[in-house]
Amino acid sequence: MSTGTRAKIVGWLLLGLVRLLTGAQARWWGCPPKAEQRIYFANHQSHADLVMIWAALPAELRGITRPIAAKDYWTKTPLRQWITTAVFNAVYVDRERTEGQDPLAPLVQALDAGDSIILFPEGTRGHAEEPQAFKAGLYNLALRFPQVVLVPAWIHNVQRVMPKGEVVPVPILCSVTFGAPMQLQADESRQDFLARARDAVVALREV
């Protein structure tokens, strides 16, 4: 069996499992699902966030959208690495900053290639009810790729499915709400933009 076929079968099984456990419902509240180049940015509470948003996207968009995966976690075992590479087609980022290396380089590469990406601008998973402050990466990408549409998203309930430190997921219905696209204003400072982006994500919790 070729890797491509195996990836397809595993992806299909995984999708079925995620749907059975969580429903993986997508709510296109602020924009329709559309095959334009986009940066989806969402709250981050669990490693399963990546799987959730992947499963919530329609099949046509799943192929052209690449989630950003934390390198240290998702390459720890061969299985995780294989799933993120072959099934999710993920882009790895280093969470620890090393000297002389642009952590955004792999993201820039993916966007240059015309793919959409899924970003978690908090960087690490939050424990509190409210998302943490957003990191500068989103701003830098928005500055560099002004033509790419920025779509905020709120992932609902995932932390209840699999809290940190647990291995068996619990079936609880989850949804991903996609908000109205936003843009970097001409004279907007970095802090203002990041705060506005974060507010746009938080606002989706209540719709």
Added chain:
Amino acid sequence: MSSWLRSLSSSEQVGALFVLVFGLLVLVTGALVTLSVRSRHEADEVRAAFHADWWALLKTSWFMVSVFWIGWVMGEIAATVLFALVAFLALREFITLSPTRRGDHRSLVLAFFVVLPVQFWLAGSKHFDLFTVFIPVYVFLAIPVVSALADDPQRFLERNAKLQWGIMVCVYGMSHVPALLLLNLRHYEGRGAFLVFFLVFVVQTCMLIQHLAARHFPRPPAAPHVSRSFNWTSWAVAVLAASSLGVLLYAITPFRPLEALAMGAIACVAGSMGHLVMKALKRDRGVTNWGPQGRSVTGANGLLDRVDALCFAAPVFFHSARWYFGA
């Protein structure tokens, strides 16, 4: 006619029953389609709401009849698995709207992946004695222990009560439907499907009559904060009408006419009261509906709204039948 029916084997009789029910559904659906096509141009909001009402009821009926039919066609094991799946989805909806904390994680894993399969296995393998006490005795002791070991005392009683109530309604209640299917009452072997049909028919008719009576002859509600439509008059009318209808079905059950009336009444009271209890639970969570009409954030499809009356009626009906008629 009746002698011809009697000459059929029991599985042929069940088949004939399904032909009859599906035929009725097709007739009603056809009538409704004709009506809605004819009145499409009338901008009559009352009528539109009335039609939407009927469509919702019809959808529920089609869904339930199809589930039962698939369960019957595919045999006892498949039926048990099918109802286990319905229980799983219902419990998923229930837990989604109950606030659980991280300390409940292991208890939830236990509920979904151990309690639910074991309970349905007990039903499928006809271990009816253990089946009856497994959840109320063993599980209700085990779940709080697992939660206590998670070392989180905050709102402990409330969290455990919600979890246990979810298991009680969704798993314990629902598991009595396949159990009824497999129950062999004396001189009535292999015809559990008729008992299930009797139960579902009577309970759903009761809910339907109650719904329509409350809608078209509104009276002051008995518990306005829980349900704006529930009132004793339409409730009594519905229970009486549905259990009288059950008497007409006595020939397909092991009951005599008066027994059929009593069993029908028991099922109707349990079902309608259970529905009211579930309404109170929903109000507590700030939704009017487990499904998407309320806050659609959860993505629930409202399965629990459709089966909750049955979840309450099935255990009461099962144990009454087993106790009174002997298994």
